[in-house]
Structures are given as C-alpha cells and as structure tokens.
Amino acid sequence: MNIKPSQRLLGVTGLALALAGCASFSPDGGMNAVSDIARAKAGAPARMLRSDTDRHALDELLKARLAQPLSADDAVAIALLNNRRLQSTYWELGVAEADLVQAGRLQNPSFGYKHTRGGGDVSIERALTFNLVSLITAPLASRIEGRQFEATKLRVAAEAVQVAADTRRAWVEAVAATQGVGYAKQVALAADAGADLAQRMRNAGNWSAYDQAREQAFYAEAMADVARATKAATAAREQLTRMLGLWGEKAQYRLPERLPDLPAAPRELADVEQTAVRERLDVRAATLASQQTAASLGLTRATRFINVLELGGTRESNGDEPKERGYEVTLEIPLFDWGGARTARAEAVYMQAVNQLAATATDARSEARESYFAYRTAYDLAKHYRDVVIPLRKKLSDETLLRYNGMLVSVFELLADAREQRGTVNAAIEAQKDFWLADSNLETALGGKLPATQHNGEHQ
The missing domain is CATH 1.20.1600.10 (Outer membrane efflux proteins (OEP))
Known part of the structure; x- marks a missing residue:
C-alpha cells in the first residue's frame, strides 16, 4: 500500500x-x-x-x-x-x-511560499514544515x-x-x-x-x-x-x-x-537527624533538583548529534504543468559541533546537584543536633530561673522585709534589695524568651511544627 x-x-x-x-x-x-x-x-x-x-x-x-x-x-x-x-x-x-x-x-x-516568473512561466512553491526534534523530545521535556x-x-x-x-x-x-x-x-x-x-x-x-x-x-x-x-x-x-x-x-x-509558661517537661526526641533528613523541605527540594538535572542530562545526550530535524510537505505549481507534491527533510549536520560541550556542561550541572544534595543533608543533620542541644539547654536554664533563682530571690526579699518590719535593717537595705531584684527578673524573662525562640528554631531545624507539649498556661 x-x-x-x-x-x-x-x-x-x-x-x-x-x-x-x-x-x-x-x-x-x-x-x-x-x-x-x-x-x-x-x-x-x-x-x-x-x-x-x-x-x-x-x-x-x-x-x-x-x-x-x-x-x-x-x-x-x-x-x-x-x-x-x-x-x-x-x-x-x-x-x-x-x-x-x-x-x-x-x-x-513553518509555512513557506515561493513565487517565481521567467520565460513566460510561473512557478509557485508552497511548503509546511514541522520541527521533529521538538515532537520527539516533547514527552521528556514535559517530564x-x-x-x-x-x-x-x-x-x-x-x-x-x-x-x-x-x-x-x-x-x-x-x-x-x-x-x-x-x-x-x-x-x-x-x-x-x-x-x-x-x-x-x-x-x-x-x-x-x-x-x-x-x-x-x-x-x-x-x-x-x-x-x-x-x-x-x-x-x-x-x-x-x-x-x-x-x-x-x-x-x-x-x-x-507575658510569655507562656514553660512546658511541664521538654520534648524527648529520639533521632533528630533522621527526622530532619526525612521532613525538611530543603532536603526534599535538593533531592528533586538532582533528579531533574539527571533527566536534563538524558535529554542533552538524546539530542547531542541531532539538534535540528524538520519534516515538511511541499507543493509546487509550474504553469500548466501537472502540480508536484512531495516532502522535504532538513537536518543539521554535526560538522563543527558534535554536542560534546553541551553534554559536558549537563554532566557538570548534574554533579553540582548531587554534591548540593549531600551538603544539604549534612547541614540538616548538624543543624538538628545543634538546635536540639540549644533547646534542651534553654529549657534547663529557664527552668533553673523559675524553680531556683526566682524563689531564692523572693525568699531574700521576704526576709529583708521581715527584718525591716522588726527594725533589724534600715530602709536603705530594703531599697537596695529592690535594686538587686531588677537584674534577676530581667534575666528570668530573657531566659523564658530564649526558650520559646529555641523551641521555634528546633521546629524549623526538624522540618516543621512539632506536637504541642503540656505546660502550665496556654501557649498563645
């Protein structure tokens, strides 16, 4: 047929x-x-x-x-x-x-039209061409x-x-x-x-x-x-x-x-490194980037030698002679550029992505360890102020007031005690703030919001 x-x-x-x-x-x-x-x-x-x-x-x-x-x-x-x-x-x-x-x-x-006249003859040529390379590689490019x-x-x-x-x-x-x-x-x-x-x-x-x-x-x-x-x-x-x-x-x-109260207990996290690598979006993005560059490398290799390939139909009219129909193929000849540079570039970009993925995962592990240590330290420090330093300072103030009421100390000592309290309370507020900042930083390092912990007072 x-x-x-x-x-x-x-x-x-x-x-x-x-x-x-x-x-x-x-x-x-x-x-x-x-x-x-x-x-x-x-x-x-x-x-x-x-x-x-x-x-x-x-x-x-x-x-x-x-x-x-x-x-x-x-x-x-x-x-x-x-x-x-x-x-x-x-x-x-x-x-x-x-x-x-x-x-x-x-x-x-592409549509081409050619009209020539000579010796009393009129020649008309029409052509419609498609880029076959884009047709062949369209599925891969879409992926x-x-x-x-x-x-x-x-x-x-x-x-x-x-x-x-x-x-x-x-x-x-x-x-x-x-x-x-x-x-x-x-x-x-x-x-x-x-x-x-x-x-x-x-x-x-x-x-x-x-x-x-x-x-x-x-x-x-x-x-x-x-x-x-x-x-x-x-x-x-x-x-x-x-x-x-x-x-x-x-x-x-x-x-x-005021800030929320401290949780009753800090978060106990078993393996923060694995959680970070599994949950962090930057690790997922780096993984996807390496997959994408691998696919791009495959496309570059597929089109290394043939970068321009066009197929088209032609129709030619020449005066009263029968019309001629046919097709034409346009092919780029890899005479000077064999595509080696493009392939080498694609391979280099791929290796960049691979190493970037490894670096991102390594950084994620380190940041998870650092953030969890900072979180536990901040909790211990804030708890120390809440349970030890502030109660001791309050006890000293109460004793000073009792001594003043018993006329054992002067009003000067009572005022001096009030001055000393200022630094302690400010340090306690700072420690509480540092804990909640560390809590937020830990969630960021591990890839997202963690389950709420039980604490006295509502975490607003």
Whole structure:
C-alpha cells in the first residue's frame, strides 16, 4: 500500500495537534499542595489571593483574629495569607505551571511560499514544515518541566513555612519586649518612691547626701531602662507587624502581657537527624533538583548529534504543468559541533546537584543536633530561673522585709534589695524568651511544627 506524502503530512499534523492539546493548566495552579504542606508544617493553610472574594474572606479573618490579644498561632495564620512578599512568592507557581504547559506544546509549524516568473512561466512553491526534534523530545521535556513545577511547589511551600517560623519568632520577641516594658515601669515606679523617700529623709536630716544621691541615681537609671525597653518593644512590634502585613487601624492589635509558661517537661526526641533528613523541605527540594538535572542530562545526550530535524510537505505549481507534491527533510549536520560541550556542561550541572544534595543533608543533620542541644539547654536554664533563682530571690526579699518590719535593717537595705531584684527578673524573662525562640528554631531545624507539649498556661 502506498501512502501519499500529503497523507503522511496530515498524520504528523494530527499527532502534533493531539500532543499540543494534552497540555493544560490545573484548576488550583499547584496551590493546594503548598497549602497542605503549610498546614502540616506551620499549623495553618496558605492561600493565594486571586479575587475580591478571597480578599473579603481575608478581611473577615483579620477582624476575628485581631479582636482579641494576638496569639502566636493567629499571627502565623495571618502572615500566611496577608504577607505581601509571600503572596508574591505564591505567584511563582503560575510562572512554573506556564512553563510546564508550554513544554507540552509543540513549536508552531513553518509555512513557506515561493513565487517565481521567467520565460513566460510561473512557478509557485508552497511548503509546511514541522520541527521533529521538538515532537520527539516533547514527552521528556514535559517530564523535566513537571519536575521543575514540583520543585517550585516545594520552594514556595518552604518559603511559606519559613515565613511562619519567622513570624512565630517575631511574636515571641514582641511579647517578651512588652513584658520587659511592664516590669521596667514597675521598677521605675518603685525607684520613684525610693527617691521621694530619700528626699524627705534628707530634708529631715536622717540621710546623708550620699545615700540620697544613690536613690536618685537608681531612679534616673530606671527611667532610662524604661526608655530603652520601650524602644526595643516598638522595634519588635514593628517587625511582627511587617511579617503580618498589617497597617493602619489593623496595626493597633493587642499582644499578651507575658510569655507562656514553660512546658511541664521538654520534648524527648529520639533521632533528630533522621527526622530532619526525612521532613525538611530543603532536603526534599535538593533531592528533586538532582533528579531533574539527571533527566536534563538524558535529554542533552538524546539530542547531542541531532539538534535540528524538520519534516515538511511541499507543493509546487509550474504553469500548466501537472502540480508536484512531495516532502522535504532538513537536518543539521554535526560538522563543527558534535554536542560534546553541551553534554559536558549537563554532566557538570548534574554533579553540582548531587554534591548540593549531600551538603544539604549534612547541614540538616548538624543543624538538628545543634538546635536540639540549644533547646534542651534553654529549657534547663529557664527552668533553673523559675524553680531556683526566682524563689531564692523572693525568699531574700521576704526576709529583708521581715527584718525591716522588726527594725533589724534600715530602709536603705530594703531599697537596695529592690535594686538587686531588677537584674534577676530581667534575666528570668530573657531566659523564658530564649526558650520559646529555641523551641521555634528546633521546629524549623526538624522540618516543621512539632506536637504541642503540656505546660502550665496556654501557649498563645
């Protein structure tokens, strides 16, 4: 059976159209996968704001979450939806999916038309050509772009999880700073009373100028501490506000007055290294990148010698002579470039990806060990302040007050004890803050949110 060239051309055209029709956009644009990862590893879903309906839903969520003192979980939920830099990152999914769809579509055919006249004769030649290389390699190219799309999902999800972790740390810093301002004001109030007492005692002739100056200096230092604490609290709050993407009236949210209490016991984690390698998104992304470069290396080797191969049908009319039909093949001759450089480059890129994967896994193991050690140390230190240092300091204060009431010590010693308490309480607040920061850092190092631990008081 003889098949006419025109029939062959129609067959190629039909196959090309069928392949081109297979490439289409997904309904969610890859966002569902990102949202699921964010919910599992950050404790809240991610969402791309595509329409007015989405923005209205966000406004309702903000009203509900900001109507009460802002918790860490509420802060994370808001940041995953309202942080505009993160929203910009979400749209990388659209770019990657467009590349994937484009890879599944063939290059447009080329149409040639030639019209010549001479000696009273008119010659008309028409040609329609397709790039067969793009046709042959389209499935492999689609698989490569598919892996790239998956890698983009991981990268976007990793950015969402990172924003959630940064927001949680910013919340801890802001609440601790707010707590520090409250205590600094209490100290300043007590120092003011002490300075006033010193002035009256001096006027009565019962205190020396030295003792009066000491109390006045303490009051002046306490007021300076209030200013420094207020400045630090403002900076910490603004950092949190930037993570939340809030402005205007919404930026006037309220924070809890103090940090959550310590857990009853620290987390007992058996194998943090394996958890990090298994759960961390950067390790998964590096693994996918090595697989993608391996596939790219295969495509480069497949097209090493044949980079341009075109098949087309032709039709020629020459005056009153019978029309001529046929086909033409265009093939690039590898005379000067045998593709060795492209193959070597692809192999080098692949080895880069392999070593990057090994380095990422090694770093993940080390960071997991370091973060867990820092977490346990921070817990022990904060617990030491809570159970040992603060009770001892309180006992000393109680004994000093009893001695003062029994007229065994002077008011000067009572005020001196109040001055000494300031450093201890500030150190205890700092230790508590460091623990919750270490807790967040541990979750980041191990790849996501860990199960909640039991503690006295609600972890806001």
